[in-house]
Amino acid sequence: MPADEEPLLTSLFAETGASDEGTDRILDAALTLFASSGIRKTTMNQIAEAAELGVATVYRRFPQKRQLVHAALLRDVSRFIAFVEASVAGIEALDDQMAVGFAAFVRGVSERPVMLSVVRGDPETGVTLLADRAILDLGRTFIARTIRPWQESGVLADFDTDMVAEIFARLAQSLILTPGGIIPAENGDNTSKFARTYLLPLLYPRIARDPD
Numbered sequence: 001m002p003a004d005e006e007p008l009l010t011s012l013f014a015e016t017g018a019s020d021e022g023t024d025r026i027l028d029a030a031l032t033l034f035a036s037s038g039i040r041k042t043t044m045n046q047i048a049e050a051a052e053l054g055v056a057t058v059y060r061r062f063p064q065k066r067q068l069v070h071a072a073l074l075r076d077v078s079r080f081i082a083f084v085e086a087s088v089a090g091i092e093a094l095d096d097q098m099a100v101g102f103a104a105f106v107r108g109v110s111e112r113p114v115m116l117s118v119v120r121g122d123p124e125t126g127v128t129l130l131a132d133r134a135i136l137d138l139g140r141t142f143i144a145r146t147i148r149p150w151q152e153s154g155v156l157a158d159f160d161t162d163m164v165a166e167i168f169a170r171l172a173q174s175l176i177l178t179p180g181g182i183i184p185a186e187n188g189d190n191t192s193k194f195a196r197t198y199l200l201p202l203l204y205p206r207i208a209r210d211p212d
Contacts, residue, residue: 023061023071025051030072035113039069076115081142083108094150095200101146102168102199103191105139109176110185116176139169147203159205167202 029050033042044065048055062068087104088097109115143165150156175185184190 022051022053022057025053026058026061026068027072027075030068031076031114034069034072034117039114039117044068073115073118076112077138080108080112080115081138084142088146094155094203095196097146098168098200098203099192099195101143102172102195103188105172106175106185106191107188109172110179136166136169136173139172140166143168156203157205164202164205168199171199 026047030042030047033046033050037046044058045055047068048058051058058068062071084101084104087108088101091097091100140162144161147156147161147165151158151161171183175183179185184194
């Protein structure tokens with residue numbers, strides 16, 4: 001695995017330090033409040049109260065609200081990745097994995113109010129910590145790591161894995177950012193059928209060969 005594909009979540013979580021029970025309570029409380037009241041309107045005092053901790057304890061772990069928002073979003077993303085992985089657990093066929101996984105990716109983000117608000121932008125707070133490039137990188141890396149073992153086993157040809165993975169990720173991101181249109185994104189079965197028909201052929205590209 002290339003160095004730049006070190007698990008992104010692992011490197012990002014390192015910024016927040018080791019987790020403990022108090023930190024977990026703070027992050028869980030923050031996500032609940034962000035989902036119900038929005039990031040801008042949620043105060044550090046409210047988070048401390050919901051976590052049943054003193055506000056000084058919250059500030060010791062997260063001196064700035066931006067740091068707490070960052071860490072809470074990382075927690076939400078990690079749970080989202082686990083959700084997608086669980087959706088394909090036990091599925092042996094590659095085509096089924098990719099179709100079901102793509103549908104789960106689209107559905108999973110749309111069902112996470114905090115992540116969705118950040119991905120679509122929060123002009124009031126300017127929160128873009130995980131928007132655009134970082135979310136895209138997460139999606140591409142996750143998809144590439146799903147495809148690469150199939151290449152190594154010889155089921156798939158040795159095409160540019162990252163290129164194909166980014167096409168999948170960019171399309172999923174587009175469906176999330178700009179819902180509507182004729183590509184089905186609201187119904188998981190229809191989204192899976194779309195992936196089988198239009199996206200799975202990307203896993204079997206005609207690889208151009210340099211002339212001898």
